[in-house]
Amino acid sequence: MNAAAAQIENLDRSSEALPLLSVRSVSKAYGARIGCTEVNFDIWPGEVLAIVGESGSGKTTLLNCISTRLEPTSGTIAYRMRDGEMRDLYQLGEAERRFLLRTDWGFVHQNPADGLRMTVSAGANVGERLMAVGHRHYGELRATATDWLGRVEIGADRIDDQPRAFSGGMRQRLQIARNLVTAPRLVFMDEPTGGLDVSVQARLLDLVRGLVNELGLSVIIVTHDLAVARLLSHRMLVMKDGRVVEHGLTDRLLDDPQAPYTQLLVSSILQV
Template structure:
């Protein structure tokens, strides 16, 4: 498979007496979807934020390999360097779409703003790209000038995804992107994400407590408990033949529901 796109080694992070991350090693390869699963408080969202450079670990390091194959220590990057990564090679989809959108500007403006941050200054091209991406996430492009507040929660999440993907990032971090949505909306959104990930060849770190979502989207699953990885492997193997008692409990609780 070649070298990992992103790899982390021995990540440690404490919040007081709580070990949020306790010796975590994880990696992702180009085009791979890795689901990080576990109950609330397991450390999965903390891990995602450390991998994305949004939080500093107490120890350990995260390496990212750019398109030329050069490795960069994410913690050693300047704040400006991390911002450049996040608006070019990386993207982040928040659980609450409002955290990833500018609510005071139009839907098209939200998508176009990321293009402008990447250096595009052609208004006609930016608007055309925004309209195209609204269509790709199954939104009506005729609503391009409406603000996000006019859209439902599911549509706001679609808009956030369009904003994230318009610059063709290599790696996307998703933190419970279907959390808080109605079940039918979740299903349609997961289908949309799966199609876009396959079409664009994205690498995705996907945090979820939903085993069904992990099965649908992930090539590989990482199971966390109390800040540690207790099991990892190919998605079908982990879900059909869980070996750790905690993973068995997670899977059996879904089957019993």
């Protein structure tokens, strides 16, 4: 077990260590087809949870339900607001949910074009999030954007370039900067390394791991890649046919999987 996983396992889950997000009996049906069914878990401050499974397993449906992008058929999803109150996300008004997405949450898409404005500059992409929380001073906006571009390994000389002039890896790093500049407490990531070359993936994963540790973020990441799950996550939730088949500490689950489906996933990776 790695040190981070041990720390999560030993958290004092008292009134001083309360979950940030609680998912209870969440299901989503598309007519007769199951997207996900009866999913339960909590995520704690500073914890990274990986949701893994093959294509069609229901992991992206679940992520979209949790992040209010897709309303579940049943169940509840409660989030601890900054005032400490636990609120049912689907009892919030639309404006309140949009505000969470712009400020307290981040969402990193697999295709960075879905999370960026491609026809404005890199600096403007980062600055827009800051403006959503009240920043208006142009010099400060530009200075903060420059700082964050540097943190995601984009040169300051590219601040006025549009994302469409960037490589895929640079676009993904810009999307990360855009999401993290407002110091969100919870970040959703949907296959953030998908479609990138292996060497680019490795650099991006190192960057994400460093920022998550530095900022103490809670992250829910969807991935089909168990290597990504092992590198980034404390706990892992394995899905098949819309159902959770196994859930536990990442290292423990990957080193000693109990569910036949998880055993199959792990063995298929080892055989590659």
